[in-house]
Amino acid sequence: MTDVWSHWDAARAPLLAVPAALPAPEAIPPREWLYGTRYVRRFVSVLAAPGGVGKSALALGQAVALASGRPILGERVHHRAPAWVLNLEDPLDELHRRLAALLRLHRLPDEAVAGKLFLHSGRQRGVCIATQAADGGIVHPDRDALAAAALAAGVGLIVVDPFVKSHGLDENSNPHMDAAATAWAEVAERSGAAVLLVHHVRKLGANATPDVDSARGAKALTDAARSASLLSPMAAEEAERLGVAPGERHRYVRLDDAKANMAPRAEAALWYRLEGVALGNGTDLYPHGDTVAALAPWKPASPFAGLDAEACNAALDAIAAGPEPGQLYAVQRGGFGGNERWAGNVLLRQGLAQPEAARVIAAWLRSGLLIETDYRDPVHRRARKGVRVVDSKRPTVSPRKDSHDTDHVQT
Amino acid sequence: MWHRTDPQAPRRAIPALAQLVEQGLLGAESAAATLTAVPAPGADPSGWAARRAWALADARADWARARQRAAWALHTTLAPLLAGRAPRATLEQAAAAADPRGAFTPAQRAELLRLAVARALAGARQPA
Numbered sequence: 001m002t003d004v005w006s007h008w009d010a011a012r013a014p015l016l017a018v019p020a021a022l023p024a025p026e027a028i029p030p031r032e033w034l035y036g037t038r039y040v041r042r043f044v045s046v047l048a049a050p051g052g053v054g055k056s057a058l059a060l061g062q063a064v065a066l067a068s069g070r071p072i073l074g075e076r077v078h079h080r081a082p083a084w085v086l087n088l089e090d091p092l093d094e095l096h097r098r099l100a101a102l103l104r105l106h107r108l109p110d111e112a113v114a115g116k117l118f119l120h121s122g123r124q125r126g127v128c129i130a131t132q133a134a135d136g137g138i139v140h141p142d143r144d145a146l147a148a149a150a151l152a153a154g155v156g157l158i159v160v161d162p163f164v165k166s167h168g169l170d171e172n173s174n175p176h177m178d179a180a181a182t183a184w185a186e187v188a189e190r191s192g193a194a195v196l197l198v199h200h201v202r203k204l205g206a207n208a209t210p211d212v213d214s215a216r217g218a219k220a221l222t223d224a225a226r227s228a229s230l231l232s233p234m235a236a237e238e239a240e241r242l243g244v245a246p247g248e249r250h251r252y253v254r255l256d257d258a259k260a261n262m263a264p265r266a267e268a269a270l271w272y273r274l275e276g277v278a279l280g281n282g283t284d285l286y287p288h289g290d291t292v293a294a295l296a297p298w299k300p301a302s303p304f305a306g307l308d309a310e311a312c313n314a315a316l317d318a319i320a321a322g323p324e325p326g327q328l329y330a331v332q333r334g335g336f337g338g339n340e341r342w343a344g345n346v347l348l349r350q351g352l353a354q355p356e357a358a359r360v361i362a363a364w365l366r367s368g369l370l371i372e373t374d375y376r377d378p379v380h381r382r383a384r385k386g387v388r389v390v391d392s393k394r395p396t397v398s399p400r401k402d403s404h405d406t407d408h409v410q411t
Numbered sequence: 412m413w414h415r416t417d418p419q420a421p422r423r424a425i426p427a428l429a430q431l432v433e434q435g436l437l438g439a440e441s442a443a444a445t446l447t448a449v450p451a452p453g454a455d456p457s458g459w460a461a462r463r464a465w466a467l468a469d470a471r472a473d474w475a476r477a478r479q480r481a482a483w484a485l486h487t488t489l490a491p492l493l494a495g496r497a498p499r500a501t502l503e504q505a506a507a508a509a510d511p512r513g514a515f516t517p518a519q520r521a522e523l524l525r526l527a528v529a530r531a532l533a534g535a536r537q538p539a
Contacts, residue, residue: 004525004528004529004532005499005525005528007532008499008528008531008532009499011496011532012496012498135526135530137526137529137530137533138533139529
């Protein structure tokens, strides 16, 4: 009752052009970041992903990281804060399994999250932030109760998984999605918590790459969010480039900044690996118990591991010399001359495996240390393409492992 | 149509019971049972039950019309006030004045007013 009237009173307030207060910058309170630059108190963020990629596992992992104060997923936890996971799809038992797997994988004791993590299953009690009343107006059955409960528990992060189960409005209507997102923003404002809305992306073609505009339904939702992250599976070409076996590719997911209104967008994706964790909960009927997936941060191995500046220069010398006098090595395997002319052969002879050799050659080409050029093959008397070494870019000191890593992680 | 011997007490009770039924505060069967239980000394038994039932039905129809009129009066009275962003007290006074007979309970009137305010706010946020 008071809710409508407080809005009415606010709407009655005179609209005046108020001069900017111009406070000293150091006097302005800083943004209340909780987790990396993804979640900030009193604002709504969106995590979008196709089905089955692991968004619930990621959201739970982020909630546990915040509740425990430990950066188990590789992102900074600014300060420890209670987290409330509203899982509106799965039963409480399933949430307990996932939580147990996560704690076991990251070797966190129960005490790390005790009293700081709140789990809610929509199977026991649904949550409706907004729905349409019989007269066509939009009502908010649970908004006030959610804000009050979050405030009472001192919750820092509210995870709504999935967003679509938290309202009864038309997902394809921009006014409706704006109303639902606004209702969650009001919960965030009143409770002082960050709100994470976990959302599906619409069905895409087999080769399509999801982005923030792939979020299902009306765009007003992602427009209303201050930050949006996109979780997507590892693409086949990424797996090849990062040295992941095709059969293992489904276990790797990447998290990209899809929208960042309050912080510079991170250029590099974060990678996670889905690990199966045995819970040891076997019974007579199910002697093996459950193995539940949990996320752990993953960093692609550097192809330069074991290659120091001396070894790199030796390989570059061999590439510069070419396979035969007057001939140059090729960038690609196959083609005229077969695999014998591939520049990576030089690295294979130094003991690197073929995928790593391919990644080193690709990295050198990207950095400009190797360039592809046209030349005339004196043996076969024809024009060909080959690689030359740019000596000015040769390593003079031991290659910095992190710089190579960064080069490869940025995808 | 009443008979000259019909007792006054049930006759006076019927509009009040009908009002409660139309306000949703009393079931129709409960109202009929209550009416039956009212002592009717001296009533002519011939047709008394039928007259009582018809009188209750007529009274209910009367209150139903009164509620419709009050709802329309609320709408027309509040519309300009809402457009002018009148204060809450003014809106509540106008709502009470639009229903002088009390076709709605105070709680129902307050809910109707709250819905009207919510619609006005929604209309201001999302112009069609």
